Amino acid sequence: MPCSPPPAAACAPSTALISPMANPASPIPASSPAASIERVLSNVILATSPSEGTVRHSTMDPGLRRGDNLSRRAFEVIDGRTGGMVTRLLPEDPAGIAAAAETLRAGGVIVMPTDTLYGIGADATNEAAVARVFEVKGRGDDKPLLVLAPDLATVEREVMLSSSARTLADRFWPGPLTLIASRRPDASLARGLNPAGTSIGLRVPDRPATLALLRAFGRPITAPSANRTGDAPARSAPEALRALGTLVDLVLDGGASKESRPSTIIDCTGARPRLVREGALARASIQSTIRELD
Template sequence: MTTVDDAVAALRASNLIFLPTETVYGLGARACDSAAVAKVFAAKGRPQFNPLIVHVASAALAEHIAHFDDRARVLASAFWPGPLTLVLPIKDARLVCDLARAGLDSVALRVPAHPVALEILNGFGEGVVAPSANRSGRPSPTRLSDAVEETGAFVAASIDGGDCQIGLESTVVSLRDDARYLRAGAVTRADIEALIGPLKGDDHDGHRSPGRLAVHYAPDAKVEINVVKPDEGCAYLAFGPTDYAGPIFQLSASRNTSEAAANLFTYLRKADRLKPRKICVAPIPSEGLGEAINDRLKRAAGYVG
């Protein structure tokens, strides 16, 4: 069985690991090592202009890597460890290689809340890039078996941290100048604005966030969203009661967005394995966590934005 020590040793040897987090399973590599980071891009088939999030064990280490202002410290204090990524000006480029930052003068940082992730990060003592452990554009893995199915051939160490509690990638906020909301997640826009004031949109800094490709999180089958009555031959991701007679994957019978978020990628995968004519998804309200769910669904369906 793989241990935390095995994972730390693999990172130090410039190899890849699976990093279980509360959001999704990550494909981890040493952030300062361009050769190791290149292995992540190769495993995922990921475009190299898409930056990676660097996971660290503490806010103190994050401040060695990036320039923090008062807003960043307020948000880090409130939401770290947790599912919030901050995009900040790079301070020490030796700690995060140019490839991991996609050549940008900023870096995306997060302290995850999963106890196994924190054990590995504390043992390693450096930053670890850990994009979701799926092939690029595919649904993100929220359990170890899904990660193994996607990119298991590329990793030297994997630890089963159980099913991911949240199941959606982290919220991303840029604090380079104006505060901008780049990607929705479990930490909502309202949560952030309550602490640092209004957030601007992503029209200026969107390229600095992971997960911003137009087609992202996509299964092989075509995805159609906001469907109340699916056509025959479709797999249906329901949100609440439905009378559809075909294959149904119930995101949340009680219309709970937290439950739906945790189930989203797993059910997209299960639906896709049926090789349906298309995957239809029920309407989901955009309030709170629903904003993040709909963001992922729009990308899975091929919408821009």
């Protein structure tokens, strides 16, 4: 079963096995060489104990061979302690995007590629789903979650953009720039995104598949980096699974991220824009634009 709140202590990556999307009626015994994921796959996702679970055949892939690569294939992550399926690893194709949108509609938590790093996605309007993202991250509620939206119009329905913020959005969206703005009184976004305040950080990503997911889902999606707090952010689906294990319900594999930095963050709630975090956008470009706004 997916990890769910509370208690928080239960939300820790579990020992897990990787299997192809399965025909449960055709298990491979744990004693089989195929059950030793570390020996079968060259890019092992998780440290596993083969004796604690089974690997199943797939109707898509008849079996696994030594050196097989997980990228762009559909797999299940199996909890080694229970043998139960808890996470799906899907390629970022139309079927995978549709499955991810359905998981989000059900209140689930996913990992998805963005135009920067891999992120932890949940329905940004669902308080319970947002709370679960904090637990998956192992993050205190003093650090708000950032949100992705499909377009500027969606952002403006949720927050109040100043003229400076609008200029920045027009110049850098879609792209790796997060703008912090004050939420509208009638915003649909969960208040749990920022329990200590009324501002929200949003951006429109510059990645067609991520935008396709946002449009298929129809609501903003959370997007903090896919890692436990204090750890390095994931730049691929295998790294995300290694970091988060079975804490999430579904992982979309869009290949390795080309960007190694998170989004740049600018706070637009004050009299003038303020650079909060340097990131994927060139510092000189941001500073030049901010100077133009003075």
